[in-house]
Amino acid sequence: MDIDSSEDFQKIDVANKATRQIGLVRKDCLEQGIVDVETVAEAYHAVKLDQAKTGIWCYDNFTEGGSNSSGLVRSSAHLGTKECIIWPINHYLALNRHPKVVDAAIDAIRTFGTGCGTSAMSGGHSSLHKLAEKRLADWMGKEEAILFPTGYSANVGAISALAKGPSCFILFDRECHASIIDGVKLSGAKFLPFRHNDADDLNRKLEKYAASYENVLVVVESVYSMTGEEACLREIVDLKHRHNFLLFVDEAHSFGLHSDRTLCNKLGVTENVDFVMTTLSKSTASIGGVVATTPAFKTLMQVEANAYLFQASIPPSDVAAILAAMDVIEMEPQLLTSLWSKVGYMRGKLKGIGFDTGEGTSPIIPVFVRDSDTLLKMGQAMYEDGIFTTSVAYPVVKHSEVRFRFILNESHTYDQIDRTLDVMEKLGRKFGVI
């Protein structure tokens, strides 16, 4: 169907389709009183087609040969296929290509087959899954761990089970990942966000509300996915001396990246964190989510987290990849040293050129653009120059905070970093970002 000639779509005024942020389409529709879902879908699709035509549609591009530090990338915006340096992938240690990890996954398929066929509670786990839970619990400094099929479902499942119903109250950092917020909404608990990484604001909200609830859960990330900033975990843990709450920390962007395995361990706060969660799709280059905690809380989640009860478990090959990745992290500590040197180098250079990279220290490096049109146009120019990265736009972040996000992994070479910096400097000047 030719969307632009659709009768319904003619009724909707989506200004400047070619540069309109796709995230605003729903708002445009609502403002015009349009709630019919087919019409809203057509409006979304029309913006996507228009942006694809002009080349600024920057989503859903894909690699021809899987994730790597460089390779052929196919644009879904009619920009063709391009040899690119690849920056959107969270495989911090590039273990998806490590021969030991690849061999372990292949061997596991031969022994355990593909897929699990059912959830853990009804017999979907194998001895590999049990081994992984034990080893993850150990790394995360807790007695037990519970393995979910993804990081997303771990947060949704765990949070909705731990703070069930209106006698519970959840306080979460305003910049928490969507999986945390979805878990909060599903829980049926009362909830409030607190100011980003602001322990004083959290303290004020605990003082005002905590006493009125049976259970209070505080949820934060150890490192925030959109900025790469570390959470003020010590200050948050200190609040436990004054208030009675359970603390849940999502270590998606720090797990396996420190010699102590987690940021909670590195900061010496694990004992005061009730739930240490991570996804296994990043440093361990597989899939899965895990929550490490006490045996009793594990049992509660086994029985009450629908994402655990009613979702097939991770395939054995992916569990084998997790275990092999943990072996490699233990046996090749130089990977961590090398990653962190590259992080220091790239962050320092980007700052030196004049880019605003925020306050973070992690391998997630944001480059703030702060103007949505510039973000789309500069993103297109970057792709044309062989740099493939993520444009983080509204509604994921506020309009004033739109940015590119570079995710460094250990297999990025200094040559690739330098070439990226050259392109960024050239385009940053052209588009007035620096």
Ligand SMILES: Cc1ncc(COP(=O)(O)O)c(C=O)c1O
């Ligand atoms: C902080 C955080 N938590 C959870 C998730 C979900 O993990 P997964 O994509 O592996 O399901 C992500 C994914 O990016 C994340 O950044």
